[in-house]
Amino acid sequence: MSTARIHPTASALSSTIKHHLAPNLRPPTNGVVFAGGPSHLRRFGTRRALTVAVSSSSAPKRFEAIVKASVTVPDKLGDCPFCQRVLLTLEEKHLPYDLKLVDLANKPEWFLKINPGGKVPVVKFDEEWIADSDVITQSLEEKYPDPPLRTPPEKASAGLKIFSTFIGFLKSKDPSDGTEQVLLNELSSFNDYLKENGPFVNGKEVSAVDLSLGPKLYHLEIAVGHYKNWTVPDSLPYVKSYMKTIFSRESFVKTRALTEDVIAGWRPKVLG
Ligand SMILES: N[C@@H](CCC(=O)N[C@@H](CS)C(=O)NCC(=O)O)C(=O)O
Secondary structure (H helix, E strand, C coil): CCECCCCCCCCCCCCEEECCCCHHHCCCCCCEEECCCHHHEEEECCEEEECEEECCCCCCCCEEEEEEECCCCCCCECCCHHHHHHHHHHHHCCCCEEEEEECCCCCCHHHHHHCCCCCCCEEEECCEEEECHHHHHHHHHHHCCCCCCCCCHHHCCCCCCHHHHHHHHHHCCCCCCCHHHHHHHHHHHHHHHHHHHCCECCECCCCHHHHHHHHHHHHHHHHHHHHHCCCCCCCCHHHHHHHHHHHCCHHHHHHCCCHHHHHHHHHHHHHC
16 A cells, blocks of 8 residues: 555645535634533534544545546546545544546556555544545545444445446347346345335445445436436335435435536446
């Protein structure tokens, strides 16, 4: 893993976008950090107030997140569900960050120096660049456990096969090859799971698995809607309501890809 010593030059960056916290959530700039767990969070109506304590060790600096750039609109976030997962985690944990957008069709040299694997997302964490959404989100959970987003291991596999079965159906050119039914079976199992355990995977509160699954379901909805004229059937109301709830979350609206990018992103898979 490369370290933060490798720095992209300003001109080499495709783009940097500042993301600001709501004023009442903005960390002070003088080494003061968000402190403690839920006991430090009090709700006033729909607003969340944070009690702060002075500390120099774990101040939440601005994270740098290297993510996919839009291919349809300049300087916009692109359509990578793994990038959105990481951004959702930062948002839900109220951690400030700056985006560095990378054109994946023309990867800049500075990016390949940071991550020779060439994949996004990559996040600068404790002066080190870390790749892979699994590793990044786990590191964030360990370092910033409040609010907790951990999904208990026994629930972590809920909905796990939806993404791969969606891709199978999307790529399929033969309507009778069974890929639609395989996807329906996975969605149906997830519907049963949510009926018993919902509204989120871990019950009442959103957790890490929802932040991973939400962007994938968003891609599913747009891509199969566009390329197959297909929607999640009404016979799966818990899945439909789960999607609606996650897609309308403030963090999701702020980090979601443009519809045109999702459609463009899946085109090679559909045509290939
Ligand atoms: N397992 C990785 C997957 C990341 C991934 O596949 N990212 C895609 C964009 S959605 C990428 O960077 N593709 C560029 C390439 O393969 O050249 C994660 O969870 O972060």
